[in-house]
Structure formats: structure tokens, C-alpha cells
Amino acid sequence: MPDIAPERPLRADARRNYERILAAAREVFAAHGAGASLEEIARRAGVGSATLHRHFPSRRTLLTAVFHDRVEALCARAREYAEENEPGVALVAWLRDFTAYASASRGLAASLLHDGRDGDPPQRSDDCEMMIAAAAGELLHRAQEAGVVRPGVRAEDLLTLLNAISLATEHHHDDAQASRLLDLTIDGIRVHP
Known part of the structure; x- marks a missing residue:
């Protein structure tokens, strides 16, 4: 190299x-x-x-610079939740934080968690998308190992669902809708007896 x-x-x-x-x-x-x-x-x-x-050079590089500190704080919360809680509780708490953050940031999740279609070059290793994916992946993996989340769930699938919730609710006046949709998502990934 x-x-x-x-x-x-x-x-x-x-x-x-x-x-x-x-x-x-x-x-x-x-x-x-x-x-x-x-x-x-x-x-x-x-x-x-x-x-x-x-x-x-692109909207995404500007968004990454603007939201980098907030994303770092969100990912630090993931580590705190992992240290202080059972795996399932930690994952759910972080998913709630992420959903609230994405909803408040008005389109941030969609911009940072897209498929790179805006032609940006690969980002540095501390890129927001990579930090979010790593935080979600670690919490999800721990919850799956504990047997509280279905084994077929992937971090990128979960983040896509959170992104969809953010996009679907960002222009609605019902602030509780994102929380209700997240509850449905959480119920869908849980292992049921």
C-alpha cells in the first residue's frame, strides 16, 4: 500500500x-x-x-464533519449501555437513543447510512457510518449471544429499519409514532418462546 x-x-x-x-x-x-x-x-x-x-467535496463529507461529535457521543452511549446492562436491555436502550437522535437530526440517518451513491470516496476509519455500524453490531452480537435476539438479524438490516423509521416519521406531527414503530421493530427481532 x-x-x-x-x-x-x-x-x-x-x-x-x-x-x-x-x-x-x-x-x-x-x-x-x-x-x-x-x-x-x-x-x-x-x-x-x-x-x-x-x-x-460532497454533502456527505459536510454532514460527516457536522455530526461527527454527536455520532461519537451516541456510540459512546452504546459502550456505556453494554457495560452497565444486560445485552438485550443495552441494545434496546441504544436503539431508542439512535431513533430519537435520527428523528431529531432530520434526515441525518438517511444521509449517513446510504449506499454511497453520491460518489464519495471511501471515508476514513472513523467515518460516522462505520462508527454507527460498529456500535450496532457489537450490541446486536451480544444480544444474540445472550439468546434474546433472533440469530438471523444483521446489524445493517437493523440500521436500515431505524433509517426507515426516521424517514417515515420526520415530517409527521405525531412525536410518538417513531417510538411505536421502534417497538414493533424490537418485537420483531426478539426471540419469542
């Missing part, structure tokens, strides 16, 4: 632009969801579209 040159530090003005773009993106994504206008983000950041795309 060829050596990859380390990234050079950004110049002060480039760093300021990067931070302004991230701050604007947080605001715009919070207000309009993950599908918000990149042009609006650039305008609010006070930079041109080319500057935004130089720092973030």
Missing part, C-alpha cells in the same frame, strides 16, 4: 472559512434537515460555493 502524505495544516484564513462553514451548516441542517441547500450554507458562512466544495 502506498504511503499517504499527512494532511497539511490549513492556513489561518482557510481554517476560519472551514469553521464558519461548519457553524453555518449546523444551523441550516438543524432548521431544514440534512437535505438543506449547500448554497444557503455557503451564503450564511460568507463564502463562495467553490470554497465550501473545496473544504467539503
Whole structure:
């Protein structure tokens, strides 16, 4: 494998632009969801579209940068649940956290858990999608080993269901609907006597 040159530090003005773009993106994504206008983000950041795309070549790279810390915290909760609870309880608690987070993030799950159709190059190993998949996979594996979750369930299937719940409920005014759909999902993956 060829050596990859380390990234050079950004110049002060480039760093300021990067931070302004991230701050604007947080605001715009919070207000309009993950599908918000990149042009609006650039305008609010006070930079041109080319500057935004130089720092973030695609929507997904921008979303990853914006939501990275929150996804890290969500995955840290998965580890805490695993340490503090029985495997089935840990999995269900994290699924509830993930569903609430995905619903509140308005399209984040769909953007981060898609199949890469936007042409992004492979991400670094700490990519949000990989962190989420690893957290879900570990909790699921422990629950399956404990005999409380059906053995045929796969982490990617579970994340697809959570994504579907997020997408199906993000524009509804019934805040409890996502929780009800998650309850149906949890009941469907459980081992029943």
C-alpha cells in the first residue's frame, strides 16, 4: 500500500472559512434537515460555493464533519449501555437513543447510512457510518449471544429499519409514532418462546 502524505495544516484564513462553514451548516441542517441547500450554507458562512466544495467535496463529507461529535457521543452511549446492562436491555436502550437522535437530526440517518451513491470516496476509519455500524453490531452480537435476539438479524438490516423509521416519521406531527414503530421493530427481532 502506498504511503499517504499527512494532511497539511490549513492556513489561518482557510481554517476560519472551514469553521464558519461548519457553524453555518449546523444551523441550516438543524432548521431544514440534512437535505438543506449547500448554497444557503455557503451564503450564511460568507463564502463562495467553490470554497465550501473545496473544504467539503460532497454533502456527505459536510454532514460527516457536522455530526461527527454527536455520532461519537451516541456510540459512546452504546459502550456505556453494554457495560452497565444486560445485552438485550443495552441494545434496546441504544436503539431508542439512535431513533430519537435520527428523528431529531432530520434526515441525518438517511444521509449517513446510504449506499454511497453520491460518489464519495471511501471515508476514513472513523467515518460516522462505520462508527454507527460498529456500535450496532457489537450490541446486536451480544444480544444474540445472550439468546434474546433472533440469530438471523444483521446489524445493517437493523440500521436500515431505524433509517426507515426516521424517514417515515420526520415530517409527521405525531412525536410518538417513531417510538411505536421502534417497538414493533424490537418485537420483531426478539426471540419469542
